[in-house]
Amino acid sequence: GENVEQHPSTLSVQEGDSAVIKCTYSDSASNYFPWYKQELGKRPQLIIDIRSNVGEKKDQRIAVTLNKTAKHFSLHITETQPEDSAVYFCAASIVGRSGDKLTFGTGTRLAVRP
Amino acid sequence: GAGVSQSPRYKVAKRGQDVALRCDPISGHVSLFWYQQALGQGPEFLTYFQNEAQLDKSGLPSDRFFAERPEGSVSTLKIQRTQQEDSAVYLCASSYAATNEKLFFGSGTQLSVL
Numbered sequence: 001g002e003n004v005e006q007h008p009s010t011l012s013v014q015e016g017d018s019a020v021i022k023c024t025y026s027d028s029a030s031n032y033f034p035w036y037k038q039e040l041g042k043r044p045q046l047i048i049d050i051r052s053n054v055g056e057k058k059d060q061r062i063a064v065t066l067n068k069t070a071k072h073f074s075l076h077i078t079e080t081q082p083e084d085s086a087v088y089f090c091a092a093s094i095v096g097r098s099g100d101k102l103t104f105g106t107g108t109r110l111a112v113r114p
Numbered sequence: 115g116a117g118v119s120q121s122p123r124y125k126v127a128k129r130g131q132d133v134a135l136r137c138d139p140i141s142g143h144v145s146l147f148w149y150q151q152a153l154g155q156g157p158e159f160l161t162y163f164q165n166e167a168q169l170d171k172s173g174l175p176s177d178r179f180f181a182e183r184p185e186g187s188v189s190t191l192k193i194q195r196t197q198q199e200d201s202a203v204y205l206c207a208s209s210y211a212a213t214n215e216k217l218f219f220g221s222g223t224q225l226s227v228l
Contacts, residue, residue: 006156032215043118043219044157044205089156095213101147101170102214104156 002027004092006105013080014113021108023090024072030092033066033073034102039086047088048075051095080112118220120206126226127196135191135223139208146189147217148181149205157205163189164212175200196227 003026013019025033034049050057050064050073057064061080066073077084087109091102119138127133139146145164149157150173159173165186174181178196183189193200203224207217 004156034215034217036219043221045219046216049215091156093214095215100214101159101162101173102157102217103159106156107154 002092002103004103004105006090006108010109012111017080019077019080019110021075021088023105025092029094032093032095034091035075036089037086082112082114085110085112118206118208118218120220120223122223124224129227130195132194133196135204137189137206140218143208143210144212145209146183147207148191151203151205198227201225201227
């Protein structure tokens with residue numbers, strides 16, 4: 001089955017700086033890579049996702065890059081703000097295979113210092 | 115409804131007790147997933163429904179865990195003879211399509227087994 005590794009486990013940045021979180025996956029057939037943000041005691045919320053037919057996707061201050069050859073993908077947050085503080089999870093799956101499940105990384109706790 | 119609703123929000127059970135956790139997905143959503151999230155970890159897959167059909171239950175830890183979605187909407191996750199290692203947050207997620215893309219998560223049920 002799929003195995004997703006995520007690092008770092010914790011990340012502290014100064015407000016305004018950039019943050020980068022990296023994930024690797026094991027199944028070369030995986031073609032869908034979402035990122036979820038989970039604030040303390042809240043539900044995970046999808047913030048951005050990417051399919052394997054593109055190498056990069058941006059949404060305002062958030063971007064995701066994908067390297068299919070190396071089987072890794074990264075989340076980039078620019079101009080970080082205190083409200084970006086949360087736990088971020090990457091995930092991988094195969095879309096097109098009915099009911100294929102998301103496999104999540106272990107999470108990165110991001111703290112943005114004011 | 116406005117989102118995926120789960121109840122109860124918190125459940126304390128004595129070891130050996132049976133519990134039932136409820137999930138109300140977004141109306142019209144075909145796919146429904148149950149995930150288990152241990153403290154400080156990413157969500158781990160338990161089971162998947164497409165409408166009323168349980169297509170994948172490979173993540174259920176033991177035969178004490180049982181899930182159903184008899185009418186293709188509300189789902190119940192039942193745990194019999196609870197044990198301390200069952201303590202976790204149980205998350206439900208739904209998706210409009212018969213895939214795991216764009217999952218909407220509920221706030222979860224935090225189960226504590228004493």
